[in-house]
Amino acid sequence: xxxxxxxxxxxxxxxxxxxxxxxxxxxxxxxxxxxxxxxxxxxxxxxxxxxxxxxxxxxxxxxxxxxxxxxxxxxxxxxxxxxxxxxxxxxxxxxxxxxxxxxxxxxxxxxxxxxxxxxxxxxxxxxxxxxxxxxxxxxxxxxxxxxxxxxxxxxxxxxxxxxxxxxxxxxxxxxxxxxxxxxxxxxxxxxxxxxxxxxxxxxxxxxxxxxxxxxxxxxxxxxxxxxxxxxxxxxxxxxxxxxxxxxxxxxxxxxxxxxxxxxxxxxxxxxxxxxxxxxxxxxxxxxxxxxxxxxxxxxxxxxxxxxxxxxxxxxxxxxxxxxxxxxxxxxxxxxxxxxxxxxxxxxxxxxxxxxxxxxxxxxxxxxxxxxxxxxxxxxxxxxxxxxxxxxxxxxxxxxxxxxxxxxxxxxxxxxxxxxxxxxxxxxxxxxxxxxxxxxxxxxxxxxxxxxxxxxxxxxxx
Numbered sequence: 236x237x238x239x240x241x242x243x244x245x246x247x248x249x250x251x252x253x254x255x256x257x258x259x260x261x262x263x264x265x266x267x268x269x270x271x272x273x274x275x276x277x278x279x280x281x282x283x284x285x286x287x288x289x290x291x292x293x294x295x296x297x298x299x300x301x302x303x304x305x306x307x308x309x310x311x312x313x314x315x316x317x318x319x320x321x322x323x324x325x326x327x328x329x330x331x332x333x334x335x336x337x338x339x340x341x342x343x344x345x346x347x348x349x350x351x352x353x354x355x356x357x358x359x360x361x362x363x364x365x366x367x368x369x370x371x372x373x374x375x376x377x378x379x380x381x382x383x384x385x386x387x388x389x390x391x392x393x394x395x396x397x398x399x400x401x402x403x404x405x406x407x408x409x410x411x412x413x414x415x416x417x418x419x420x421x422x423x424x425x426x427x428x429x430x431x432x433x434x435x436x437x438x439x440x441x442x443x444x445x446x447x448x449x450x451x452x453x454x455x456x457x458x459x460x461x462x463x464x465x466x467x468x469x470x471x472x473x474x475x476x477x478x479x480x481x482x483x484x485x486x487x488x489x490x491x492x493x494x495x496x497x498x499x500x501x502x503x504x505x506x507x508x509x510x511x512x513x514x515x516x517x518x519x520x521x522x523x524x525x526x527x528x529x530x531x532x533x534x535x536x537x538x539x540x541x542x543x544x545x546x547x548x549x550x551x552x553x554x555x556x557x558x559x560x561x562x563x564x565x566x567x568x569x570x571x572x573x574x575x576x577x578x579x580x581x582x583x584x585x586x587x588x589x590x591x592x593x594x595x596x597x598x599x600x601x602x603x604x605x606x607x608x609x610x611x612x613x614x615x616x617x618x619x620x621x622x623x624x625x626x627x628x629x630x631x632x633x634x635x636x637x638x639x640x641x642x643x644x645x646x647x648x649x650x651x652x653x654x655x656x657x658x659x660x661x662x663x664x665x666x667x668x669x670x671x672x673x674x675x676x677x678x679x680x681x682x683x684x685x686x687x688x689x690x691x692x693x694x695x696x
Contacts, residue, residue, distance in 0.1 A: 258618060259414055260291060260572060261520045267320070267350055270294040274351070279365045281618055281669070283572040284315060284355045291353045293364065297346045301369030303328070305351065308336040308365075310670070312602075313358030320350040331356075344368075360602075361572055361669050390480040395473075398481065399451035401458055402465030406488040409440040413618035414519045416535060416573060417526025418630075421496055421582045422610030424528065425626040429460040432615040432625070433491055436524050437461060440490030444468040445511075445531070447501050457493070472501075477509035486514035491524045494531025500543040502534050507568055519571060529581045532608065534568055538578035538599060541565035550590025554684030558646035562594055573616055573668055580607035584628060589695045593682045596633045597644050597652055605633040606668070614660075620669030624660045629696075632658040632666055633680070649684030656680075657695070 256275035260282030264271040274280065274295035282291055297303070307330060309315045314333055318326040319341055327344070330337035333356075346369075353364060389405070392398055415436055417428055442463040444453045451468035458466045467485055471477050486492055492515060494502070506512055519525045525535065533539055541563050542548065548561035564578065578599060580592045592605045608614055612626035624630050634656050643651035657680040658673060660666055666673040681691040 411522030420608030496529030
């Protein structure tokens, strides 16, 4: 490990004493100079290894000599290792066995800056890292300092930007805890999700609604259900607006950002690679909530159904050709670890999207998952991975296991998939996106695009 400069170490120590505890990894943290943190003693960080070359660095400081214990818990199909460093020199402890969790303790480490590196021996996926030590955090979770306060003065609104604000025009200081996601299926919005899930999460903070067209009709509706200090609707229909200081400030100051329905391809075309994208990630990483309905739901996951100028995919067509022109999948927008390896679908049962979602799952491969939400229904997901259903209908999860067979997945050929796992989640039921645990028993679904009735069972819902 390269030695850090004295100023760098001091900066990290100061940062560790003023920032909130890290609870969600933020890329790019692939080397020690970009280490993510600070870690607090006993506070679990959700993170992921996404590729063969990915490695994650984290920092923390101790203010007294003491033991440092590391617990690295990962998926059953992966083997990850950890390495403990001081501010300079080679690692002082490591966990490099095939155990899960991968644990270890270094005794009597002097006070000062420390670093953890997490690497892969094999596999990819999500993991949870917990470090216990003497010093900052003291073995408990301290009240986090609001990272979004003060955010400074609201920048001047650029010409042409439609920004409709209801309520307080200033940033509101709110201490946030764990981040959350709200996946809504389109159609009627789910009052209970906003009132019972979002309202207690944001504690009277600010709400921003994003769209590329439409009205500010959400403002009064959301303020009434969430008791937010303000709700602001931004119509961000160009990349110039998405890169404006005003949009960046408004989003970063929010405790909840909700992406309305519309056209997910337009959202990607106007927002991907802009300040707006970075600000959304920052809201989530500071412990806020990010959600969306219909198209706004689609853009939250790692993989995004992105028609981008072609007709929307319908099940009866998608199953006839594994490479059907309407099935286009994009990525590299938010990459939130809770939705790693996932593509979402919406208006699900009402528009018979089971067939196209089965094709989506096959396109992602055996480790890919579909989280599909029906209309007037939502899935609220907390940082521990647990998602609970609210609303009037169902949420479906499609994934593969060892029994699943991709019999025919070639371009120009009808899709044939046997024994895909299908979970049907009713209101009040839950599913954990980090470890696939649920009290709901799955059924098996098969698809044969050669047949006019391509579902087995005939009614896949």
